[in-house]
Structure formats: structure tokens, C-alpha cells
Amino acid sequence: MAQAQMTETGNDDGNGDGRRGARFRRLWHRLRTDRGIWRRGIVLAVLAVLLGLLMALHESVPNRVGNFGSLLETFLPWLGVLVPVLLVLALVRRSATALIALLVPVLVWTDLFGGLLSDKTAEGGGDLTVATHNVNASNADPSGTARSIAAAGADVLALQELKASAVPTYENLLEPTYKYHAVVGTVGLWSKYPMSGVKAVDIRLGWKRAMRATIATPEGRLAVYVAHLPSVRVKLRAGFTARERDRSADALGDAIAHEKQSRIVLLADANGTMNDRALTAVTSQMRSTQGAVGSGFGFSWPASFPMARIDQIMVKGVKPVSSWTLPETGSDHLPIAASVELTGDGE
Template structure:
């Protein structure tokens, strides 16, 4: 009787051994049934998760068509573009929710924002840094309320940069920075709240009018061993997120246009822009500048290179942009007493080889 019962249960004429492939297929079938079988409400895997599906499509469309989001209400378009990479965080969240909901439709829909994000930012995930270059530049918004300006100056100089731009220089702190950097940089100039320090001779130094009423941008010709470079330093006006007005950046946008015009009128063919632009390369408001120049981080960096806020960087608003010069590597420097991280880049001024 026991033998007969066993033969009946196994249904394989008493062999007692089920092929391994059959067991695996049966386990996979059970798993699929548990994940996707219709519930008590009678809806199957294709009808569940319609809200998740809609959210996935919406996120994908926002990333794909971000340039079409209007700025008429609270500069919402620029706000989205400032933090655009972070929309990618929604992809794994939506994926997990789709699995929990057991929705095949939502799972497929999540592919849409995932593909769009990878198309936009996938190139930043790898390390594109090279080993060449004949000039190292750095920029740092040092923060007017920096408790240790001397230490911050030494930290930036330790990067080995040949040319250093500093922004948000408080008048009372300027002598501290000048003293701390004097032994490393023979040449320097401070214009308003921005300054430039160089190991190589500087000529043609002047303030650049970015329509603020006071000086927050400058230009100088730096004569490197490989030739002359026009170096611009700029600190764009801050943007604000206000409950009653949304993302307010009108003055920043006006200043960015003025800076773009100044760079377009530059006579030298080799140009470097260093500074806190208070905007990312995705922000349409900076098109007057970014349409002319390349980001060293985007061309030769590793990762996103977020620089602000220093305690938990979420956006790269401190920029090194070049024109007529080849980026070789780009990186962020260690945290200082500022709320921004310094950023640096190695570039090739001599592009003939």
C-alpha cells in the first residue's frame, strides 16, 4: 500500500526521481503565480498598478521634455533642470513598488524613465579622466562667513592648481587670503567680491559688468608656458526657492546673459570660466554661457561632481568651463570651511598635438 501510494503521488511509475529541469520549471512557475496571479479583485498582472504606470511615464516625460517645462510659474523649468539627475532616484523606488504590487504593466513602464535617465546621464557614471594636460585650474566659493579663511586658502593651494579663482570674498577677509596665498601665487587681482591668483603673469585685468550694480565678475589674460588664456571669474546672483514665488532667479538669468555676451566678445580663442554660476549645465537659464563652452566635469570628470551644499552635495553649481582648450580631468576637492566644495580641472592649452 505504501509503495502504491508513493507511486500515485509521484506519478512517475515509482521512479521517485523528478528531473532537475522539471523541478526548476515548477518552482519558477510557482514563483510567477505568487507574484503575478490575479487577486480577489479579479485583476491580473496587466490591470494592476495603473497609478504606478502613470507615475513612471510622467517621470520619464519630465526628464525627456524638461526643456519644454515652462518657466512662467516660479521658474519651475529651471528648478527641475537644477536637480534633474535626482529624478533617477524614482526609478528603483518605482521598480520596488511595481514588484510589491505585482504589476507587469508598471514593471514595463519603469523601463521608460530608466532608459531616458541613462541616455541623459549614463555617460557621467564612468571615469573619463585622462593623464595629460599642461594647466591646472581651481575655483572655490569660499563663503563670506567662512570661519577659517587662511585654512581654506591653504587647502585650495594644496591642490597644486596653477590658477585659482575665489568667489564671495569679504573685504575684511581679502588680506587673509592674500597673505596665505602669497608664497604660492606671485600674481593676483581682486575685483569686488571675486579674485584670481596665478603662478603665471596676468595682464588685461578688468571687472566684467554682469548687470548687478557692483562687481562680481572679472577677466584677466594669463600667459602660460603654452600660450595666452583669457580667464573669467564669475559669481552669479543666488537663486531662491520661496513659497509665494517659487524658484526665483530673474537676476541670475540676467547676469548670465551679460556674462555670455562678454565671453562671446572675447578676442582670445582660448578661454576658461571659473566660478559659482548658481546653476547646473542643464539649466536653460545659463544657455548664453553654456552654449559656447564645455564643462570639464562633463567632458573629463568622474561622476556628477556635485559641489553644493558641501555637507551633502546635491548639485554642481560651481563650474569650470572651457573654450578652445581640451579638458583632461576634473574633480572636486576636499571640504573646507565653506558651504561649497572647491572644484579643479586639468586642461591642455596646447591642443596642437
Template sequence: MAGVDTSGTQQGEGAGGDETVPADGAAAPAGDTGRGRARWSDRTGRWRRGWWPAAFALALALVMTLHSRVPNRIGNLGSLLQTFLPWVGLLIPVLVLCAVLRRSLTAVAALLVPLLVWLNLFGGLLLDKTGSGGALMVVSHNVDADNADPAATARQLADSDADLIALQELPHETVAEYEDALAADYPYHAVQGTVGLWSRYPMGESEPVDIGMGWTRAMRATVTTDFGDVAVFVAHLPSVRVQFRAGFTAEQRDRAAELLGGAVSAERQGRAILLGDLNGTMNDGALAPLTSQLRSTQGAAGAGFGFSWPAGFPMARIDQILVRDLEPVSSWTLPGTGSDHLPVAARVNP
């Protein structure tokens, strides 16, 4: 007769002890030994994990949303952030990777917030808004004072078939080379200090514009086009630097932007174009004296961000073509010329 089993094995337990009943009395899923609970199918852990990636995601969204509120009092931090603001979005894929590694639905849900904010800020720039035609084509280029072949740069710009070419950072000793190379295609030109304007159309008298530098880095001229007179400003605002102790040194540029903005505001001619190296992006609130009254051709009729600097690996669009009472049709960058900037071009209609 069989004896009574008093070994303490519960009903349903196999002889090998491979299948046990959890302490809370609920049957464990087949093959689940407890090690697989950090899975997406975990009923509670997937929501409780990943609070740190989620918090960083929400902080990132807040920074992008309130970028214009970041103060410049400490090292011009606000302008520095706004200059490279599109690149802040690269943190989103990093946080996505963290969320995936943590298998956290909380972090994934939170990451939708900065993604939507970034798309709201820059999604429009990803669309191709370029059109065909255009009554006037303009080019602006910081040619670089250390350019090894000014004549070749000038010829390359002339090959673009632009109606107006604005140059910045013209050393006095190389002005003649640019003049000689552009003379055949551009019979009208004017140079003031280190900036110049070449035109296929007749130009009135040019004059320097004071931007507080102590020497001329901005000018204004009237160009008589097929559709009437246009006031053309050419400017090279002061450079900015990122220094360990001083931060983003942009005070001089900001003062120059205010003075240039005042000159544009005082311009009596309705149609106006500003061509130049502004050492700042359209996101930079410090350029509000200009962006509040002029329209960016890249934002209105470009495709992509149109980064122009540095030429080897463009990270920011600091070379601008801004217009008033003109309709941008297309905007783009031209191939490198040997300068540390890329030329920028646009077509506009009256």
C-alpha cells in the same frame, strides 16, 4: 445491496469537500482556492493590475524628456526642475517597489521607459572619463563670506598645486588674509570686488565685468601660460532661492548669465576659461548664453556628477569650470575647506 447516492456530490469530490469544480467547469489547479490568483503566474491579472504605477512611470519619463520645455513663467519651475534633475531618478525605485507589491508586469514594462531616459541623460556622467597629465590645472572655489578661517582655506587650496585659483565671495576685510596665505606660491593675482584670481603665471591687467549687480562680482584677466595667452573669467552669479510664493527666484541670475555670456562672446582671445559659482547646473537652460559657447570640464573629463553644493551633502554642481578652445583632461572636486561649497578642479591641454 448498496443504495443510490443522491446527496448531490459530483464525481471526483472528496468526502471532506476540499476539492471542488469551478463554476465554469474548468478544473482548478491543485492547492489553488482562489486566494492565490494575485500572483505573477496569473494569466491575465498580472497585465491588468498596476495601471497607476505605469501611468506615473510614463509621466516621469515625459518630464525628464521634455525638461527643457518646462516653462519658467510660473516660479521659474523649469530651472528648479533642471537644477535637481538627476535626483528625479530616485522616483524610479519607488515605482519599482509599487510594481512589485502590485505584482504588475504592466508597471514593470512601463518603468523601463523612465529608466532608459535617465540613463540617456546621465549615464555618460557615471563613466570615469578622467585622464592623466594636463598642461594647466585650475581650481575654483566659493570660499563663503562667513568662512571662519580664511588663511587655512587658502593654504588648503595652495596645497592642491593648481596653476590658477579663482575665488568667489571674498569679503573686503578678509582679502588680505587670502593674499598673505597665497603670496608664496602665487606671485600674480588680481581682485575685483568680491572675486579674485591667483596665478603662477604672469597676468595682464584685470578688469571688472558688468553682470548687472551694481557691484563687481565678475572679472576678466589674461594669463600668459607655457602654451600661450588664455582669457580667464571669474564670476559669481546672483544667488537663487526657493520661496513659497515666489517659487524659484532666478530672474536676476538669468540676466547676469546673459550679460556674462555677452562678455565671453565678445572675447577676442581664442582660448578662454570661466571659473565660478554660477548658481546653476549645466542642465539649466537659463545658462544657455554660457553653455552654448563653453564646454563643461566635468561633463567632458569627470567621473560622476561632481556635485559641489552644499558641502555637507552635495546635491548639485553649481560651481563650474568651463572652457573654450582647450581640451579637458580631468575634472574633480576637492575636499571641504570650511566653506558651504566644495572647491572644483580641472586639468586642461591646449
């Protein structure tokens, strides 16, 4: 009886394989004899090529009208979402032309962002852990936010969008972890190591949203900049309004270029991504820790559904080791952190 059952099962498997083979042969014959397979989907193919060109030539998209180039670069990785949409449409249309054309945006997207999908975290913990967080002036729970970021274990912590009435809360709750701190305008810096040379950095706003300090770490001195560049808005008629942000980025880049310390860390809510050409004054001379040693895109805003990494940790004369995003607090931004290795003499 058992042998008969095994034989019967074997026949079922054989018949199943035969049926699948027959279906494949019929499908292949249908495709091979379908003379319209190359003619259909021409519009989809054109759209696929244009999508690839838009990603590849994003720097050539002009900013003259509504700063569209910067808007595109802020959400550039998300253009990849259009690829599976075009793929489904190409399959529905049974268009070989569209399927082949899809290779263009796939290859371009992979070249631009494929490296971010791998884990580039180096072995070892680094010499120093830094973190930055826009705590949101409208934060309904500054106490909870302060406790959360204190528990993250950073040696140096920067906060942006500090509301004057909430500053004492952050100072009191962070004091047990950080012996040294300074607040300049709406930004602040907390450190486990001695801090000196604290001063405001003029980013052409008329009020204080950037500062600079020297941290005396066990491995030497480190210049730390904290900045909150102006917000940008997407308006129906004006487009991507970012002129104030762009001017501030230029001023911040100029300050960093004239920094005397050879080791620099920038902890910022940049209100822009590393792809945004408007931040070139800063990004051209500093490395993003997320791009160098992160895992994934590290999106930080908005906290409820992160779509862009507008909060940045950048370094110069310092070796990034790892980079990550911290859990959500009461803010509309996610905190981000990085571990770095201090190299050189720091003078």
C-alpha cells in the same frame, strides 16, 4: 565515514536545488495564471511614463510660473531616485504593466546622465591645472580654507565671495604659492604665471562680482574669467527667484562672445547647473570640464551633502583632460578643479 558525509552533503545540495526549483515553478505558475498581473498597477505605470516624459521634455517645462523649469533642471538627476521607489511599489503590487512602464524613465535617465557615471579622464596630466572655489563670506576659518586650496596644486585659482576683511588673509597665505594675483570686488584670481589685462566684467548687478584677466602660460596666452552669478532662492509664493541670475548670465555670455583671445577658461560660481536653460548664453558657447572629462556628477553644493553642481569650470578653445572635486573646506561649497591642454596659438 568521510564518504558517507560527502554523500549526505550531496543529497542536501540536491534537495536544496530541488526545493528552489519547486518554489520557482510555483511562482511562475502563480504569475502565469494571475489574470490581474496586467490590470494591476495602472496608476503606477502612468506615473512611470510621466516621470520619463518629464525628464525627456524638461526643456519644455515653462519658466513663466515660478521659474519651475529652471528649478527642475537644477535637480534633474535626482528624479532618478523615484525609479527605485516605483520599482518597489510595482513589485508589491505584482504588476507587470508597471514594471514594463518603468523602462521609460530608466532609459531616459540613462540617456541623459549615464555618461556621467563612467570615468572619462584622459591619459596625461594636461598643460595647466585650474581651480575655483566659493569660499563663503561667512567662512569662520579663512586661513584653513586658504591653506587647503593652496595645497591642491592648481596653477590658476579663482575665488568667489571674498569678504573685504578676509582678503588680506587669502593674499598672505596664497602668496608663497602664487606670485601674481588680482582682486576685483568680491572675486579674485591667483596665478603662478604673469597676469595682465585685469578688468571688471559688467554682469548688470551694480557691484563687482566678475572679472577677466589674461594669463601668460608657457604654452601661450589664456583669457580667464571669474564670475559669481547672483544667488537664487526657492520661495513658497514666488517659486524659484532667479531673474538677477538670469540677467547676469546673459551679460557674462555676451562678454565671453566678444572675447578676443581664442582660448578661454571660465571659473565660476554660476548658481546653476549645465542643464539650466537660463545659463544658455554661457553654456551654448563653452564646454563643461566635468561633463567632458569628469567622473561622476561632481556635485559641489552644499558641501555637507552635495546635491547640485552649481560651481563650474568651462572652456572654449581649450581641451579638457580631467575634472574633479576637492576636499571640503570651511565653506558651504566644495572646491572644484580641472586639468586642461592648451591648443591653438592662443591669440
